[in-house]
Amino acid sequence: MKSGALGFAVALGVAALVVPRTSLALDLLRGQRVFNMHCSVCHGMNGVPVIQQAPSFATKERLMQPDMMLVQSVKTGKTLMPPFMGILKDEEILDAIHYARTLR
């Protein structure tokens, strides 16, 4: 049983090495960089909003929606939030949203 678990762990390690890094792979570090640079002015470094109209990511406000809906809102903009289309790639927006979900 122990060797089975070890084999599985080794297989996982090999898979991690073999599977190519696609641009869609979740990248929390990039998400943090994007968030701090482009989003924190309104949403706050720690997710506590700086402007009253912005949802609080520290309390997970709005973040329960599907990824693609949130990416769409950020791309097209929403009321006070400017559109990020042409400024950020979809994957960067997605990483920033994933990062926002880690804030508390």
Ligand code: HEC
């Ligand atoms: C100029 C201020 C501002 C900036 C910069 C900003 N936002 Fe927002 N954001 C807002 C406001 C205000 C709302 C609420 C919009 C509404 O529903 O009225 C919002 C809403 C959102 C929502 C919820 C959208 C929805 O459909 O419910 C997400 C997700 C979000 N922002 C992510 C981001 C990300 C990621 C960035 C950086 C790439 C960002 N925001 C940059 C002000 C901002």
